[in-house]
Amino acid sequence: xxxxxSIIWAVALVVVLAALPAIVPRxxxxxxxxxxxxxxxxxxxxxxxxxxxxxxxxxxxxxGVGAYTVALAQSKLGVPFYLAIPxxxxxxxIMGIAFGLxxxxxxxxxxxxxxxxxxxxxxxxxxxxxxxxxxDAGLTVLPATIFGYPLNTETRAYYxxxxxxxxxxxxxxxxxxxxxxxxxxxVRERDRTAEVLGVRIVWYKFVAFALGxxxxxxxxxxxxxxxxxxxxxxxxxxxxxxxxxxVIVGGMGSxxxxxxxxxxxxxxxEFLRGGGLAIGTAFGFDIAxxxxxxxxxxxGLLIVGFLIxxxxxxxxxWKRAQQKFLTTPATIPITLIGKQGDNR
Amino acid sequence: MNPIIVFAEYSAxxxxxxxxxxxxxxxxxxxxxxxxxxxxxxxEMMMLSAYFFxxxxxxxxxxxxxxxxxxxxxxxxxxxxxxxxxxxxxxxxPFIAIVMVTFGIGSIIRGLVSMVWGPTDLQSPAILARxxxxxxxxxxxxxxxxxxxxxxxxxxxxxxxxxxxxxxxxLRAAAADQITAYSMGIDVRRVIAFTWVIAAITGxxxxxxxxxxxxxxxxxxxxxxxxxSVIILGGMNSIGGVLVAGLIIGWLxxxxxxxxxxxxxxxxxYVLALLILLVRPTGLFGTAEIERI
Numbered sequence: 001x002x003x004x005x006s007i008i009w010a011v012a013l014v015v016v017l018a019a020l021p022a023i024v025p026r027x028x029x030x031x032x033x034x035x036x037x038x039x040x041x042x043x044x045x046x047x048x049x050x051x052x053x054x055x056x057x058x059x060x061x062x063x064g065v066g067a068y069t070v071a072l073a074q075s076k077l078g079v080p081f082y083l084a085i086p087x088x089x090x091x092x093x094i095m096g097i098a099f100g101l102x103x104x105x106x107x108x109x110x111x112x113x114x115x116x117x118x119x120x121x122x123x124x125x126x127x128x129x130x131x132x133x134x135x136d137a138g139l140t141v142l143p144a145t146i147f148g149y150p151l152n153t154e155t156r157a158y159y160x161x162x163x164x165x166x167x168x169x170x171x172x173x174x175x176x177x178x179x180x181x182x183x184x185x186x187v188r189e190r191d192r193t194a195e196v197l198g199v200r201i202v203w204y205k206f207v208a209f210a211l212g213x214x215x216x217x218x219x220x221x222x223x224x225x226x227x228x229x230x231x232x233x234x235x236x237x238x239x240x241x242x243x244x245x246x247v248i249v250g251g252m253g254s255x256x257x258x259x260x261x262x263x264x265x266x267x268x269x270e271f272l273r274g275g276g277l278a279i280g281t282a283f284g285f286d287i288a289x290x291x292x293x294x295x296x297x298x299x300g301l302l303i304v305g306f307l308i309x310x311x312x313x314x315x316x317x318w319k320r321a322q323q324k325f326l327t328t329p330a331t332i333p334i335t336l337i338g339k340q341g342d343n344r
Numbered sequence: 345m346n347p348i349i350v351f352a353e354y355s356a357x358x359x360x361x362x363x364x365x366x367x368x369x370x371x372x373x374x375x376x377x378x379x380x381x382x383x384x385x386x387x388e389m390m391m392l393s394a395y396f397f398x399x400x401x402x403x404x405x406x407x408x409x410x411x412x413x414x415x416x417x418x419x420x421x422x423x424x425x426x427x428x429x430x431x432x433x434x435x436x437x438p439f440i441a442i443v444m445v446t447f448g449i450g451s452i453i454r455g456l457v458s459m460v461w462g463p464t465d466l467q468s469p470a471i472l473a474r475x476x477x478x479x480x481x482x483x484x485x486x487x488x489x490x491x492x493x494x495x496x497x498x499x500x501x502x503x504x505x506x507x508x509x510x511x512x513x514x515l516r517a518a519a520a521d522q523i524t525a526y527s528m529g530i531d532v533r534r535v536i537a538f539t540w541v542i543a544a545i546t547g548x549x550x551x552x553x554x555x556x557x558x559x560x561x562x563x564x565x566x567x568x569x570x571x572x573s574v575i576i577l578g579g580m581n582s583i584g585g586v587l588v589a590g591l592i593i594g595w596l597x598x599x600x601x602x603x604x605x606x607x608x609x610x611x612x613x614y615v616l617a618l619l620i621l622l623v624r625p626t627g628l629f630g631t632a633e634i635e636r637i
Contacts, residue, residue: 055440057447102621109382109580110621112443113572117614120569124611241451248444290459293562297455303448307441308433 017162021155029154031266033226036161037219039262042246043172043255044215049244050252051176052208053188055112058099058119059243062213064126064235065092066220071139071230072132081144081151085164085221092217093210095122100209105202107191119237126232138231141224157226164222168215172255175211184208185253238296245299248306251313260314265302269295353482354602355595360488361557362594363495364550368567369574369586370499371546374506377519377581378532378539380439381431384446386547387568388453389426393419393548394468394555394564395461401469408471416548423544427537450565458562468555491553498549499587502542506583511538519581570597573613576620578627585629 021029041063048054066088073079073087099118103110126133133139143152144160151157175181183204186194195201224230242265250261273291280287287294306313372386383389396418401411426449434442477489506512518525518535526532554564574593578585593613601609620627 049440053438053440055443099618102618102625106621106625109439109443110576110625112382112440113576113617114621116569116572117618120614121611121618124607128607241447244444244447293455293458293463295455297452297459300448300451300453300455303451304430304445307437307445307448308430311437311441 014166018159021158026154029158031270033154033158033161035263035266036158036165037222037226038243038246038266039165039259040168040222041216041219041243042250042258042262043168044212044219045243046212046247046250046252046255046258046261047172047175047184047215048208048212050247050254050258051181051188052184052205054100054104054205054209054212056115056209056212057112057237057240057244058115058117058122059212059216060235060237060239061119061122062092062096062216063220063223063239064122064230064232065095066217067224067230067235068126068133068139068220069217070221070224071141074141075139081146081160081225085218088221088224089214089217092220093214096209096213096216097206100206104205104209119240123232123235126235133232136232138229140229141227143228144225151225154226161222161226164218168218169255169259172215172258176255180204180207188253241296241299241303245303248311249302249313251315252311254313254315256318257313257315260318264314265299268298272298349481351599351602353484354598356479356482356484357488358595358598359591360484360492360594361598362591363492363499364553364557364590365571365574365594366587366590367495367499367546367550367553368571369578369590370502370583371543371550372568372571372575373578373581373583373586374515374542375536375539376575377583378515379431379536381442382446383543384443385426385450385453386543386571387565388450388457389419389423389544389565390547390551390554390568391562391565392422392453392457392551393544394551394560395457397548397552398461398466398468398555398560408469411469412548412552415552416545419544419548419551420541423540423547424537427540432533454562454565461562463562466560468552468560470556471552472556487557491557494549494553498546502546503583511535515539570613573617573620576617576625576627579629580627582627582629585627589628 017032020032041059044062045056045059048056069088069091070081070084073084074081079087095118099114100111103114127135129135143150143157145151151160176184183194183199184207186197186199187201187204187208191201220235223234227234246261246265247258248261249264250259251257269291272295276287276291276294310316368386368390372383375381375383393415397411397415400406400414401408404411406414430445430449431442434445472487472490472494474486476486477484506515514525514530515535515538517528517530518532522532525535551564554567558564570593571590574586574589577592578587578589593616596616597609597612600612
């Protein structure tokens, strides 16, 4: 497709998203907010895992670092949100580098283990550093304030999240199109060849890891403002698995895929709950009790299924559907049609 | 009581608990050596076996030994299904894709087990005597000590098997050089399937033991994530290494719990794993297959 229409589509999408609170019920706006936050976090993991091939099982912990950074910066230092959110990203990026430092220099499983260690160690800190994090009880966060105007409802916070989403999505697209993004892909595809061609692999792995953790931190900061509280339970291993499945389901190494994956994975539990409750009342058993493990099972099935059957994820399915429905017969070159009779 | 005696007791208990770690790690390393696949679902395979045993021995009341044999058969069947339908299609795909598949399988098993058996603790039947074992004046809980003894026997048997049996030699050949092994007429695919059988056996035994020492919950499998640090410490491709490392990690966990407080137990393996990555990524006994870039 030509380029101009895609920009028009993007503008139309932004207009619709901006008008959304006027159209849909408030409960949906809560969802849209959570979805927007998930999209940012999944962009981050997609940069690491999808584009650069650095598997992280600790993404949720870095989201947690961002959330705690906001909570602490606000309560202890009184930092306003427009500084606190970048700060959240920065602190998460530094933590990411600290954990990635030893293993980014080595190929293979080691980074996976280091990120898993980050997941458990950071969560341990959230729970047990009582004097700072207030343990399991967590911390409360005041809503973000612009010029004395508090973003204290879902709708108001939604616009903040929407703005961050647009900015970070555009940034992700542009990074990937740049020299840096091409280096990421080169590192993922053929690291030795990339090195020979003058791509400093270790440096770009660091950049990818820091950038991915930065996104996680920003998502965490927004989450803290959105929920107005932070506790360790939110950032467990299950959330890391959730982000990973979103990246895989959406399509690794595709910015559109990250968005599709986040949308799919955020809505899926809701459909499960809705469908499950409907089936439960119809057949007279309590499905709510098995909802959590059911979700875990389905996350796992999606990871395995997409990796085996369609490793390029929903983004690829989307592209195929587009080709099928948007390509009218007239646009198929005559030569190709002519060839169909041959042994094609 | 004399603090040195207490320390020694904690040490002995820790080392005894480390025996099970060594057993789990052995199953993981055997798969890794033959097919360069890191099996993140090992803990869940272990946990599932323990539930199989519980179901056969308690719910259907077949008795302990028949129950165990049924659990073993079930675990092997599950392992072969995983290998055939989830990992074989992934042959030749990037390393991290395969790791993610095993991770996904772990998630599936964990969810299914909670749905089928419920998330609450179950009391596994007592197969190990409770009477404590005394070594000199050291007091070791009976179950832990006996679980260690079982683990030692199984590990010894497996190592002898890998060293002297035909299948074991084929396995080591395939691990050393797949292409040469192929050209010498070894069916590498069958060897890889066979390593999953070995993992199922070690998983089943360690699962049943672990459920006996602790209690049986769907989270039992998370213990196997501690085994990651065992594998890192021992060296990813060294069977002897992980056996020693299993004991070391078990000991460290117990001693940290004693010195710093029990909540620090759970993070000990991870702190250690990070330190090893920093200092000596090949582990204690791993051969230098580390690729620095």
